[in-house]
Amino acid sequence: xxxxxxxxxxxxxxxxxxxxxxxxxxxxxxxxxxxxxxxxxxxxxxxxxxxxxxxxxxxxxxxxxxxxxxxxxxxxxxxxxxxxxxxxxxxxxxxxxxxxxxxxxxxxxxxxxxxxxxxxxxxxxxxxxxxxxxxxxxxxxxxxxxxxxxxxxxxxxxxxxxxxxxxxxxxxxxxxxxxxxxxxxxxxxxxxxxxxxxxxxxxxxxxxxxxxxxxxxxxxxxxxxxxxxxxxxxxxxxxxxxxxxxxxxxxxxxxxxxxxxxxxxxxxxxxxxxxxxxxxxxxxxxxxxxxxxxxxxxxxxxxxxxxxxxxxxxxxxxxxxxxxxxxxxxxxxxxxxxxxxxxxxxxxxx
Numbered sequence: 001x002x003x004x005x006x007x008x009x010x011x012x013x014x015x016x017x018x019x020x021x022x023x024x025x026x027x028x029x030x031x032x033x034x035x036x037x038x039x040x041x042x043x044x045x046x047x048x049x050x051x052x053x054x055x056x057x058x059x060x061x062x063x064x065x066x067x068x069x070x071x072x073x074x075x076x077x078x079x080x081x082x083x084x085x086x087x088x089x090x091x092x093x094x095x096x097x098x099x100x101x102x103x104x105x106x107x108x109x110x111x112x113x114x115x116x117x118x119x120x121x122x123x124x125x126x127x128x129x130x131x132x133x134x135x136x137x138x139x140x141x142x143x144x145x146x147x148x149x150x151x152x153x154x155x156x157x158x159x160x161x162x163x164x165x166x167x168x169x170x171x172x173x174x175x176x177x178x179x180x181x182x183x184x185x186x187x188x189x190x191x192x193x194x195x196x197x198x199x200x201x202x203x204x205x206x207x208x209x210x211x212x213x214x215x216x217x218x219x220x221x222x223x224x225x226x227x228x229x230x231x232x233x234x235x236x237x238x239x240x241x242x243x244x245x246x247x248x249x250x251x252x253x254x255x256x257x258x259x260x261x262x263x264x265x266x267x268x269x270x271x272x273x274x275x276x277x278x279x280x281x282x283x284x285x286x287x288x289x290x291x292x293x294x295x296x297x298x299x300x301x302x303x304x305x306x307x308x309x310x311x312x313x314x315x316x317x318x319x320x321x322x323x324x325x326x327x328x329x330x331x332x333x334x335x336x337x338x339x340x341x342x343x344x345x346x347x348x349x350x
């Protein structure tokens with residue numbers, strides 16, 4: 001009978017898998033002299049670590065994986081010839097207290113959450129989260145759900161909801177409910193630029209399309225509404241052209257009187273030729289603060305205002321607000337012309 005040499009026995013011993021228990025009641029598996037995973041005395045399965053991670057404001061996991069470098073990951077692979085669906089990770093919840101109890105959930109109940117945690121020097125803290133919750137009244141084979149996306153602001157200790165997708169497919173930013181029942185997207189905020197669209201490269205464009213196939217009639221593309229839901233302006237098309245509209249219904253106005261003295265006021269507004277800094281194109285136009293003294297409602301912003309960093313906070317002008325003054329001045333000029341023509345006709349007759 002052949003006996004293995006001492007060196008051979010040591011080599012074989014190196015690859016043995018060892019199963020053992022600890023004094024604290026844990027169960028562990030070791031290979032090549034290194035512990036690979038354990039089940040501790042509380043029934044928690046720990047892979048690559050012998051301790052449960054410290055998570056602030058989060059639950060203590062019953063399954064934890066810990067590894068250095070690219071090994072700190074878990075992967076699920078599905079092998080199928082069907083091709084649809086791919087790998088599947090299911091998070092489920094019930095109000096029941098046993099493994100076979102499927103007590104129905106209620107609206108607002110959480111179904112599953114994915115927390116993203118980062119170390120703060122002492123423990124792991126939640127930086128962001130994605131949660132699924134019941135979004136309506138569930139029933140047999142009927143589970144309306146929503147997704148909630150949250151992030152933790154700088155200096156805050158817990159995440160705040162930033163966006164949700166409701167069971168009806170509506171996407172809401174900065175709030176938990178849409179402002180109108182038929183809104184597909186709802187952007188809400190306080191002292192924020194709610195959205196910015198930037199297209200780079202190629203033929204830059206942001207199309208706004210309506211799929212109304214009618215060749216005539218007004219179609220709304222953008223509505224501008226106040227806090228009470230009243231439309232104050234719109235951008236519409238009629239099948240051939242685009243209209244930029246502002247509220248003008250007589251029922252929205254009071255103290256209505258004819259505009260007089262328009263010619264004198266109009267003469268106070270200088271008209272210039274200039275080019276904007278950074279552009280060599282010369283254009284005709286106005287200087288905002290010069291118009292502001294005559295038609296203040298046409299100008300937004302204050303003269304010489306600056307931002308906190310010292311950069312200019314430029315004024316803007318809505319040149320359409322000058323149209324009523326121009327129209328009234330022209331009407332006054334037409335009136336004077338007609339009067340002069342009448343006087344000339346009398347002189348010529350004599």
